[in-house]
Amino acid sequence: MLVVQKYGGTSVGDLERIKNVARRIAKYRDEGHDVVVVVSAMAGETDRLLKLAYDLVEEPSPRELDMLVATGEQVSSALLAMALNAMGYPAKALLAFQIPIKTDELFGKARIRDIATKRLKEELAKGQVLIVAGFQGITDEGDITTLGRGGSDTTAVAIAAALGADVCEIFTDVDGVYTADPRIVPKARKIAKISYEEMLELASMGAKVLEIRSVEFAKIYRVPVHVRSSFSYEPGTMVVEEDESMEKVLVSGIAYNRNEARISLYGVPDKPGIASRIFGPIAEAGIVVDMIIQTGRPDGKADMTFTVPKTDYKATLKLVNELAPEIGIEKIEGDEDIAKVSIVGAGMRAHPGVAAKMFQVLADHGINIHMISTSEIKISCVIDEKYTELAVRALHEAFGLDRAPEEETS
Amino acid sequence: MLVVQKYGGTSVGDLERIKNVARRIAKYRDEGHDVVVVVSAMAGETDRLLKLAYDLVEEPSPRELDMLVATGEQVSSALLAMALNAMGYPAKALLAFQIPIKTDELFGKARIRDIATKRLKEELAKGQVLIVAGFQGITDEGDITTLGRGGSDTTAVAIAAALGADVCEIFTDVDGVYTADPRIVPKARKIAKISYEEMLELASMGAKVLEIRSVEFAKIYRVPVHVRSSFSYEPGTMVVEEDESMEKVLVSGIAYNRNEARISLYGVPDKPGIASRIFGPIAEAGIVVDMIIQTGRPDGKADMTFTVPKTDYKATLKLVNELAPEIGIEKIEGDEDIAKVSIVGAGMRAHPGVAAKMFQVLADHGINIHMISTSEIKISCVIDEKYTELAVRALHEAFGLDRAPEEETS
Incomplete structure (x- = not known):
């Protein structure tokens, strides 16, 4: 099975958690699956970088702002690949320009145009776990772009679509999509299965589990998405065709x-x-x-x-x-x-x-x-x-x- | 005049200092010079990144370690370009892969093989100040490498050589090369002019002003190097042919x-x-x-x-x-x-x-x-x-x- 997984900022928030994620990936490898992982920046890192820029100047130039914040995912993907290599699971961190993940030139909210699968497939065939820096892309001119907040979800779904993965697992700090916000409704239940359309409506209402553009992508390319917790092995919510x-x-x-x-x-x-x-x-x-x-x-x-x-x-x-x-x-x-x-x-x-x-x-x-x-x-x-x-x-x-x-x- | 400047980690150690460096560069532009700037990571940043890696695993995989520490220069070059753009001086930050600066595959101590000048020259002709991330290179396979400690000096001299720059100015936290360590010899004097060979011998003795490989590069390509302080406008030490x-x-x-x-x-x-x-x-x-x-x-x-x-x-x-x-x-x-x-x-x-x-x-x-x-x-x-x-x-x-x-x- 080819599995694309995405780990959010909280899941790789510190070194201990990065090791946990590495162990989780190792388990998939032990079961014989091919794994491509997309990571966000460590929790708080993107905000720290943005603060640097906005403390420096009022209006940072968009091209350089993207180059700056893209380092967040570069750091977390390199660290996660190191953790896996140290455990004896060959892993390679890949940045957008190394794949490449091509986008348009809308810095800060770029849209993915094309993902080349040649290198990804070659590396997978060599038995490598691929750790892809989420949230970033590259223009035809070679400028670094970012996809906007929550863009790592989109990276993951787009890669799953490009590779024809069996499932795209979105690991986050909640364990699925709920019938309502559990902070307001104590009796809210986790939904086992939901359609792309329903998920779109819920996402557009501010349910923060999945970035809305990633759901659109999943719907167009019919990528089965599994939203689940990185802190447990319980199944979460499957987002699939109706x-x-x-x-x-x-x-x-x-x-x-x-x-x-x-x-x-x-x-x-x-x-x-x-x-x-x-x-x-x-x-x-x-x-x-x-x-x-x-x-x-x-x-x-x-x-x-x-x-x-x-x-x-x-x-x-x-x-x-x-x-x-x-x-x-x-x-x-x-x-x-x-x-x-x-x-x-x-x-x-x-x-x-x-x-x-x-x-x-x-x-x-x-x-x-x-x-x-x-x-x-x-x-x-x-x-x-x-x-x-x-x-x-x-x-x-x-x-x-x-x-x-x-x-x-x- | 075409000037290549290099600013070390202390010179871009915080946002205020980055603004100072931007003002200094602006002065050169006002005088009509073309300027290519090479920056190190903000002081302490490379150590912070190395600590992350070595706290995570005992022996970080070299490829990922380079990908990780290269973010230090990516951050400082993006910030410096932002500062210049905000001041009304068009500036572009460039990473090694965007130029490209090609190196061999010795992660952690790669050697520069070739610097393409096409993009650099095109951007300079458009009136851009170019802010190049120092210390980093790219292999033929597209992997990020680093040149080893002090590598930004080498990046600067190599770019000056490739572009045939009139001078390569190395801005640092001391104001030149001294006849002896001033902490030991109060009467030590700044040397106005020194030969490449002498500088090599001094550098190999641990005089920290210039990285030794950058001096070798300067000697081979006869690049006049000016070692000077980023905190004053006083001339420093010229390293030139005997x-x-x-x-x-x-x-x-x-x-x-x-x-x-x-x-x-x-x-x-x-x-x-x-x-x-x-x-x-x-x-x-x-x-x-x-x-x-x-x-x-x-x-x-x-x-x-x-x-x-x-x-x-x-x-x-x-x-x-x-x-x-x-x-x-x-x-x-x-x-x-x-x-x-x-x-x-x-x-x-x-x-x-x-x-x-x-x-x-x-x-x-x-x-x-x-x-x-x-x-x-x-x-x-x-x-x-x-x-x-x-x-x-x-x-x-x-x-x-x-x-x-x-x-x-x-």
Whole structure:
């Protein structure tokens, strides 16, 4: 079996943990598997490097910033390969330029274009364990790029796809994907199997187990991903293609996000092109708008509500206030104290009435809904932030997630 | 003018100092010069990385060790380029693989084979300041190598040679090469100009200002090297080809070395092949022998004395004691408390009697000489360690180094 494994920063956070990871890899070798390992920087290292740069200058040049932070993974991959070699398991650390992992030139958030498999395959055939520095790539000109936060997940999935690996194991400090945040819902359970689509929805809601681009990659190339803990040998959560068993489960998980703020524009002239005149300047300012809702009014005008990251709230308010006179917006209002609560499940497609049930549950607990948005397998409601925990717990119970799924009890 | 500059670890030891170096480089740009800069790792960083490796495993795999420590220069070169860019001076950090700087495959002490100048010249033509990560190279297979301690000096001189630079400036924390160690000889003076050969002899004696291989490189490719302080704008010491003015100076400097130990073998059979039977096993153990002296005895046997680094003293003693019965050595003796004191000067060639004067000076101070070795421009004497300071000061005065040279007073 060809296994691609990824170990996060906490898993290689100190020398003792690096040795633990080496022992874990050795076990796979003893079982006869070929192993390619992708590592993140040791916990805290990327932040230390970023601090160096931003303490030095206000705006570090992007090319050099990537060259700087890429050293974090260079260090951890070299150390892990050393640990394996010392244990008698031949291992080679490989940097992006040595494979190469080609990306575009968007420093700080580069996208992988191509991974050459020749050297990887040759080294594997020689019985080497390959330790690949995650998070980094190389442009056609030979400049070092980084893939953005969580990029090591993407490196791992992309390598698994390129090599046609049997599985891509993402080792992290949690032991899988849960039906809800266990800090909020004590009865939350680990999900044994989840579809790429569901995982995408959960990841986009801020469930930090998997970087969203890595899930997209896995979905496109159909890479089975196993999210599991580096501190135990228990199985975690398999992220795979949707199958029949998944459709039986109405709701797979409850997610929430407290990092957004709401802005409402009242009395917007309801004519063609108005939305782009509002959201064009916001996009140009680099602000990512999440939910957008527009409703007509009897007077021919429209009301428009949308959410932006809390960190961009003030800048967005300033922008729309500047636009207001020109466009003819009557009134602008905003609210930072909101939360988005979502239910996610592949089974929704086949079962009507899930949305109605969600609204009823929230109403039963006296929780007012400010915004609603839906996708095929997700329903999100924006509510007052103070009700977040209550809403998540109530939905978790109402959709039967407090108890083990039928397949497991029968 | 095309200037290659090298800044050592102390010169880029913290962010404030990196900014200082950036300002210094900016000054050269303002004067219209093209500048290629070679940087070492920030002071302490290489040791920190080595400690990580040796805390992890007893014997780190050499390939991965080089990959690990090479990050030190990657960090400092990226930071320095950022500082320059922020000041409005376009700068690019370049790693060995990006140039490339090709070396052999001797990890940890690789030798530079070739430096491609195409990219360097193109970037210089675009008005870029180039910040090259020192100390590192790349093999034909794309593995990262390091050149060994002090390797950044070699990188700088090699790049200066490859580009045909007008001067290679080595910025360090001392302001030049001195006639003797100023900590021992308060009257020691900075030498304005010194020949490659003299510098080689001084460097091999442990004068830490310039790495010896960089001087060899400079000599072969006739690169004018300027050793100077990164904390002032005062001129330092020019290391150049020997010229007439240098021959007038009898002795340029006094050096000493307390890091060696002496081993004497008495009654060694005086027959062909005996030296290789003794020194072969020592070389195989990786021990570098410095001075070797052999003298015949009336009884047809020989006495042999040699010096090794103090750190290898015990291992060498053990080795020769094991060889003794087989070879027929009568007696073995050793002494760790020795020092080597040397006088160096291109003028010696033209002036007989320098050696005699040195022996006389030592005798006048009651200092016994255990070993003598000479080269064209150097005379070294091994004495008891406790006399080191006395010997250096006495020689410094006797050869007229306490006062400024004639050229400067006239």
